[in-house]
Amino acid sequence: MTTAIRWFWYASPHTFFPVARTLARWCAVAAALFAIAGLYVGFLVAPTDAQQGEAYRIIFIHVPAAWMSMFLYLVMAFWAAMGFAFNTRLSGMMASAIAPTGALFTFIALWTGALWGKPTWGTYWVWDARLTSELILLFLYLGFMALKAAIDDPRRSDRAGAVLAIVGAVNVPIIYYSVQWWNTLHQGASVSMTRAPSMAAAMFTGMILMALAFWMYSIAVILMRVRCIIMERE
Amino acid sequence: MKPRHKRIAAIALGVVALGIATALVLSAFQKNLVFFFTPSQVAANEAPQGKTFRIGGMVLEGSVKREGVDVRFVVTDTAKNIPVVYRGALPDLFREGKGVVAQGQIGPDGVFRAREVLAKHDENYMPPEAADAVKKAHETAAKTAKTLQ
Numbered sequence: 001m002t003t004a005i006r007w008f009w010y011a012s013p014h015t016f017f018p019v020a021r022t023l024a025r026w027c028a029v030a031a032a033l034f035a036i037a038g039l040y041v042g043f044l045v046a047p048t049d050a051q052q053g054e055a056y057r058i059i060f061i062h063v064p065a066a067w068m069s070m071f072l073y074l075v076m077a078f079w080a081a082m083g084f085a086f087n088t089r090l091s092g093m094m095a096s097a098i099a100p101t102g103a104l105f106t107f108i109a110l111w112t113g114a115l116w117g118k119p120t121w122g123t124y125w126v127w128d129a130r131l132t133s134e135l136i137l138l139f140l141y142l143g144f145m146a147l148k149a150a151i152d153d154p155r156r157s158d159r160a161g162a163v164l165a166i167v168g169a170v171n172v173p174i175i176y177y178s179v180q181w182w183n184t185l186h187q188g189a190s191v192s193m194t195r196a197p198s199m200a201a202a203m204f205t206g207m208i209l210m211a212l213a214f215w216m217y218s219i220a221v222i223l224m225r226v227r228c229i230i231m232e233r234e
Numbered sequence: 235m236k237p238r239h240k241r242i243a244a245i246a247l248g249v250v251a252l253g254i255a256t257a258l259v260l261s262a263f264q265k266n267l268v269f270f271f272t273p274s275q276v277a278a279n280e281a282p283q284g285k286t287f288r289i290g291g292m293v294l295e296g297s298v299k300r301e302g303v304d305v306r307f308v309v310t311d312t313a314k315n316i317p318v319v320y321r322g323a324l325p326d327l328f329r330e331g332k333g334v335v336a337q338g339q340i341g342p343d344g345v346f347r348a349r350e351v352l353a354k355h356d357e358n359y360m361p362p363e364a365a366d367a368v369k370k371a372h373e374t375a376a377k378t379a380k381t382l383q
Contacts, residue, residue: 050365051327051355059359085242121352122325128269166249170256181260182267183290185335190357199359 011088013230024223031216038209046202058116059203063191064211066109068218069137070172072102076144077169080162090226092158093233095165096148097225101218103141110134121185129178130186133171140168154233270335273314281340289316289346290335290354298330309334309346316340320348327353 042060049056076098083091113131114124125131144164151157179188191197197204260267270290271281281287289309297308305324309316318336328334333354338347360368 047361047363049359050362051329051332052359056359081245085245086238120325120327120355122327123350123352126269126352129267166245167252169249170252174256174260182264183270183272185269185290185352185354187355187357190359198357200361200364203359 011086011090013090013093013234016090017227017230020223020227024220024227027216027220027223031213031220034209034213034216038206038213041202041209042206046206047200049203052120055116055119058112060206060210062109062112062116063207064214065105065112066134067211068214069102069106069109069134070175072098072105072218073137073140073165073172074169076102077165080158080165083158084162084166089233090230092154092161093226093229094222095144095158095161096229097222099141099145099148100225101221103138103145105214105218106134106138106141110138126185128184128186129182130175130184133175133178136171137168137175140164140171144168272311273309273316274311276316276340277314284339286337286339286349288335288337289318290333291316293328293330293332293334295330307334309336316346317344318346318348318351320351322351324351325353327355329353332356 038060042057046057046060048054076095079091079094079098082088083095110131113134117126118124144161147164148157148161151160178184179186190199191204191207199207270288273289273291275281276289281289291309291311294308294310294315297306299306303321305320307318307320307330309318318338320336320338328351333356335352335354336346336348337350337352340346
């Protein structure tokens with residue numbers, strides 16, 4: 001029972017407020033360092049691709065952004081569900097704070113994907129399963145934010161948002177597995193948990209460094225945003 | 235059960251029900267979610283008849299022929315082949331032995347008249363030296379196989 005009590009102690013906005021500040025600062029510094037290292041490896045160390053030449057280098061932004069867009073949605077749905085189940089005040093605030101960053105990464109993934117698609121596939125956009133489901137993810141984020149903004153009472157707004165966030169979570173596995181389940185123009189995953197990455201080691205390193213940079217950036221920005229929401233509500 | 239547990243159970247049940255519903259909807263729309271048909275699917279008459287659709291596969295090695303402004307090539311999935319004719323600019327990554335997706339209609343002569351051709355690249359990224367090494371290894375293997383025959 002003691003662990004449960006401690007968890008709820010951290011879940012109180014008043015204890016979380018100063019902790020968030022310290023964490024956010026360190027994460028912001030880490031994000032900058034990882035981004036410098038990642039861009040250095042991506043642009044100067046990683047070799048040219050045999051098929052695509054230099055155009056492939058947008059992968060260092062595109063793939064980490066796409067990973068973040070899906071992962072942040074799951075985290076957002078998790079906090080929304082926690083708030084729904086335990087009635088903790090902080091959970092709803094966390095979900096609200098995650099949405100704009102998730103939407104940003106989804107937009108970046110779509111935008112860089114379009115810029116990558118033109119020189120390689122020959123088109124900015126096609127309505128294949130991967131691209132379409134990622135676009136739906138953007139609409140889910142925007143819908144979540146709009147729904148929450150439309151309801152003034154924070155408790156009711158959190159509950160309504162939670163339902164949308166949880167329902168929308170089914171889209172995430174659809175995005176991830178779309179390239180396996182259906183014929184798509186988008187290629188399959190180069191990196192997965194089950195096998196070695198199908199890319200040169202330096203390319204993989206650059207991508208992982210950029211992914212870490214995006215993680216740290218997300219944590220820093222989300223914590224700052226949670227602090228603002230706490231100040232606003234409490 | 236505490237109200238908290240009731241709510242957790244409600245969420246879990248909701249997610250499971252939603253997952254099942256989504257799986258059913260997706261399997262029902264399976265045909266519409268497919269971006270292109272493979273030559274084997276076309277041969278099995280799974281592609282829409284007399285309508286515009288997309289075919290996808292590999293450009294058969296040595297099949298690309300340019301006739302004035304027209305380009306002719308064969309799309310293969312190693313089992314079945316479809317001849318394609320296309321007028322227009324091809325994407326940079328259009329290569330023999332690489333992936334391609336073409337949109338158009340099959341004519342009465344069985345030739346696919348493409349209105350749009352897109353290149354489909356794979357998920358492998360490697361430096362040119364590594365690609366050369368892979369190619370050489372394939373050629374050596376092919377030669378060895380020939381000598382052994």
